[in-house]
Amino acid sequence: MVGIGKRRRSTVRKRDASRVTPRRKTSSKRAAARKPARREGARYWSGRVTRDSNALDLDEGVFKLNDPRRIAASLKRSAQQSRRRKAEPFRSALSMLVFYINRAGKNLPASRRRTLERAKVELRRQFGRD
Numbered sequence: 001m002v003g004i005g006k007r008r009r010s011t012v013r014k015r016d017a018s019r020v021t022p023r024r025k026t027s028s029k030r031a032a033a034r035k036p037a038r039r040e041g042a043r044y045w046s047g048r049v050t051r052d053s054n055a056l057d058l059d060e061g062v063f064k065l066n067d068p069r070r071i072a073a074s075l076k077r078s079a080q081q082s083r084r085r086k087a088e089p090f091r092s093a094l095s096m097l098v099f100y101i102n103r104a105g106k107n108l109p110a111s112r113r114r115t116l117e118r119a120k121v122e123l124r125r126q127f128g129r130d
Contacts, residue, residue, distance in 0.1 A: 044103075046099075046103045047103075049099065056075075056078045056079055056082050056085065056092055056093070056096055057078055057081070057082060058074070058075075058078050058096070059074045059077075059078065062074045062075065062078075063097075063100050063116070066115060068115055068116075068118035068119040068121070068122045069119075069122050071097075071115070071116070071119040071122070071123075072093075072119050072120075072122035072123040072125075072126050073126065075093040075094075075096060075097060075119075075123060076089065076093055076123065076126050076127065078093070079092045079093035079096075089127070090123075090124075090127040090129060093123055093127075094120065094123055094124075097116065097119060097120055097123065098120070100116070101113065101116050101117075
């Protein structure tokens, strides 16, 4: 019986190195045949949301603009013109911007992140939500 505070160690057998057989390499044809074919652009569901959002019809390349004021104006215009959104225009526009920032994650360079964060501030200002 094991006393209080002591634990029994389980024994693990070490494999004898002479018994281990090397793994066979698969041919590239066989490896390629096992991979499912992927359609271009079907990589992430979040990318599809940005492209084909059911709430906003975004202008092409809106998140690639360098001017935070233009990004905010474009998002505001898209949100106000949309008839499919479920929330008020400000919430829809800010939600799409935050979604894009979060989707980019650590891959977003610091300069782009700063621009997009400034666009959030500018969006609040344009909607009078300072």
